[in-house]
Amino acid sequence: MFSKSISAISILLLVVAGAFHVARAAIANDHHQQQLINEAANILAYEAGAKTSFAISREHYQPITDCMFVTSESGPFSYVSTSNSDDVCGIYFLTDPDRTVEIHFDSYDVPCDHRGLLAVVDGWELNGELFPNEGDHILPIKDRVTEFCGKNRWYRSKKIFTSSQNAALIQYRVPLRGRGFVVSARYPKNPRPCNVLSVSTTDPFTLRNYGKRINCTLMAVYPGTVQVIALEVGSISPSHSVARMTETGTLRKCDTMSPQDQVQIGGSRDLDTTKLDVIDSICGIDSKSDIKESVPYDVTVVRLISSGYCDNSVTVAIRSIIDNDMLEAISGL
Template identity: 45%
Template sequence: MVVGLEEGTYYHKSRGGGEVCGVYLLSQPDQLVQVSFDYLNVDCEAKGLFVDGWELGGELFPSEVDSPLDGRVHEFCGRLKKKVYRSSGNAAVIQYRIPVRGDGFRITVNTPRIQPVTCNILVDEVQGVYTLRNHGRRSNCSITAIFPASITLVQLGVGISGSPVPNRAIETGVLSRCEKRGGHDYVQIGGAQGLDNTKMEVEDSVCGLDSNPRMPTSHILCGMTTVRLVSSGMSDNTVTLAIQQITSLDFTPTLMCELPL
């Protein structure tokens, strides 16, 4: 397994062996991952896969519920001189099994910037401030940190008709348990041991309009920490949050995921 966080050229030449390997690619939240196969010589009995998103332990980010698998997975084999794939978010993976000694490939990775910022964001930075927004569409967006993390709400405008810009005169504040109240638009805060956010344990689901939330920080002690924005398309939703990696236990976790048996 190799994780690539920088633009450049990657090359692999098989020494022979049947193990499955992967190149995991990650860019900034406002960038896509573009992979150009400059050279490919892989036996078609082995094949390789380009996946839009990350796959790890049989789990996908983003999940198939939030981003259907159709069009996200591409097989490659044989002899190619040039082929370009582009992710829809800031993460992609190339998985391959090349048992024939001497077979291999060379790729060039670029990370073009896009506007607006991608809907689904995978982060490995130990701290940062991020915004999720559905731009009025019926879609689910999420941000997942690949470590236990503390989550602080910075701004919230979810489930409110009209402008997504907070107006102090009509602010509702942060409403809790919106999903259980039957709300169609809400933000889930939680975590899981794997990448699939449909398996996440949810600490709370919030909605409302608040330009300066004073909610207590959530401390999510799970392998992965996720904030998921669920949108019906009836509201232009936006949520800004601060994420910081948990490196000590000087506080009480607000959510702890059960370890797999």
């Protein structure tokens, strides 16, 4: 990635201020049509429509004017440098949990000889921290970042990149006035979502491993209450020709009882879930679980750890901690 990372001040605006203001706005809206929006800072916009169409005329380009820009729209988006600054900026794409992000560079003019650079990240990066982390992703870090520069016009082949989850990032440095790029996005269905950056403060989501040896993480960038709705972690997959276990209820302290198949609930101060502070670890078979855990951290995390010998799943909802005084105390706003 870029040697010069996005500034810590901008990161705090996105992760801390943005998360808390967005959570307050979402809670105030109708729960069936809520939009995670902070228009003043342009920090986070979640909109359901116009996710697949590229049939937009050039005069309808959406100009990118903020260094930290988050969107779930299709675009097309245009960036034109207004100075010779070598600041590094980012476009953060976020979509539904069961979709991926497909990024199309329609054209770009980013001179290599002026240290111009474009980078596409499979996931989100903030201040050197990655989501999903290396241990939870199907690809090594070196295969999740593509850097390039130069010039590509409309009549040439587009550069296309597809993420592994519902979040992706373009980082760019265009230190020459008048140069830039045009980019669009599509959001194809993901039949087996694993790692998910939450876009809702109410909707439940099911993490599952599909019988594979893989870790899957649901992350929300706000302090929240995790409600476990259903749990099936530790039952043997039918492919192993062993009968499923009967309901055991929710078992606790599974980090010592069943470390290879468990659900970790916790929080962190940034996107790196390897630094997760685990509040609870659970496993077992419970179709009517009523577990609730409050996570008073900047980031709320539910992580499903799977050995590959079990067909694991957990259904949870992460609801924002709605008490304003508590939010302000945690965020320091």
